[in-house]
Amino acid sequence: MSKSLLTGRLVRLVAVEPDQRGELDAKWSRDSEYLQLLNFDVAVPRGTKQSQEWTRRRLEKPSPDHYPFMIQRLEDDQIIGETGLADTLNPHGDCWFYIGIGERAMWGRGYGSDATRVILRFAFQELNMHRVSLGVFEYNARAKHSYEKVGFVEEGRQRAVLHRNGRRWDGFVMGILRDEWEKHQHEE
Amino acid sequence: MNSELFEGKNIRFGAFDPERDAEAFSKWTHDTEYMRSIQFEPARPLSPFQIKKQLEEWQKEEHEKLFFFVIRTRTDDRAIGEARIYWVQWNHGTAMGQLGIGSPDDRDKGYDGEALDMLLQYVFEEMNLHHFAINTVENNTARQQLLECHGFQCEVRRRQAIFRDGRYWDGLIYGILVEEWSARRSGLHE
Numbered sequence: 001m002s003k004s005l006l007t008g009r010l011v012r013l014v015a016v017e018p019d020q021r022g023e024l025d026a027k028w029s030r031d032s033e034y035l036q037l038l039n040f041d042v043a044v045p046r047g048t049k050q051s052q053e054w055t056r057r058r059l060e061k062p063s064p065d066h067y068p069f070m071i072q073r074l075e076d077d078q079i080i081g082e083t084g085l086a087d088t089l090n091p092h093g094d095c096w097f098y099i100g101i102g103e104r105a106m107w108g109r110g111y112g113s114d115a116t117r118v119i120l121r122f123a124f125q126e127l128n129m130h131r132v133s134l135g136v137f138e139y140n141a142r143a144k145h146s147y148e149k150v151g152f153v154e155e156g157r158q159r160a161v162l163h164r165n166g167r168r169w170d171g172f173v174m175g176i177l178r179d180e181w182e183k184h185q186h187e188e
Numbered sequence: 189m190n191s192e193l194f195e196g197k198n199i200r201f202g203a204f205d206p207e208r209d210a211e212a213f214s215k216w217t218h219d220t221e222y223m224r225s226i227q228f229e230p231a232r233p234l235s236p237f238q239i240k241k242q243l244e245e246w247q248k249e250e251h252e253k254l255f256f257f258v259i260r261t262r263t264d265d266r267a268i269g270e271a272r273i274y275w276v277q278w279n280h281g282t283a284m285g286q287l288g289i290g291s292p293d294d295r296d297k298g299y300d301g302e303a304l305d306m307l308l309q310y311v312f313e314e315m316n317l318h319h320f321a322i323n324t325v326e327n328n329t330a331r332q333q334l335l336e337c338h339g340f341q342c343e344v345r346r347r348q349a350i351f352r353d354g355r356y357w358d359g360l361i362y363g364i365l366v367e368e369w370s371a372r373r374s375g376l377h378e
Contacts, residue, residue, distance in 0.1 A: 156344025173344045
């Protein structure tokens, strides 16, 4: 019980502060490629105030089945992205994981994988989940590789569920079970 | 051109009418097997009052992301089930759906197959979607057969995603593409 549940080797997960998140989201959402990697929504840049208010509304009425975090770099406390678990409240012990590293300069440096390891520990050791699920897009090979590295297994492929940049793409669903995660801990 | 989207051979799709339908919907929520076949959330009985509230919420919150139909018999206009389309991603032309025949006496009469045909026609010819998906669970073999008979493929097997009756079951996501649906349909009509 000695080490902090939410601290990894490179990053820690911290609470979401609306003013700060709004500023960062306004900056990150100018990058359409980032938005297209994140989710199905139409990519649109968001203003600082708009994003702050949106974040405030979400935090004022916290949803009991959503655990959002900001990702903070250990070496200089910089906030580089955000992550969370959604749909945690169900009788099946399943939830949906998401992550985004908004700071482009931080891509490919292991921060995302480290944050994923931290949030899996939170899911299995604090929320006592049985499994964690995620969705990732065909054109996001970097993320898919990172998820495989931390132990997620591909569970299927929804054909042509995305329409972006002039063509259709598949969407993958991945999952990791509690016992797979435990085994992965010993291997690392 | 068959533009009769809401009228099938034996059933029709109609709007939810609180005064007429809340009683029937409430009755179905007391049937846990039925509720388990249309949702992953815990089955819980809801009163007609709660049903009305829930439908009101759905109607105002997600009017462009949720399409909700009451399945009625054409002979006596009785509510026998529900069909819905949710999580509509207009920019990608994709959505999820669900359907069920609520009253036990109306099951095994082929109404679910007819409703699924109508749902498919609606998503592909009215909403102009490209891909349509329906969730089910490993132990619901009747539902898997129904989906496979209508041209769906099992695209995702989420291992041990549903815990029921003391054990884990895989969660299945079935999907069908518009070209698969139209090819099948022209094949059936030949």
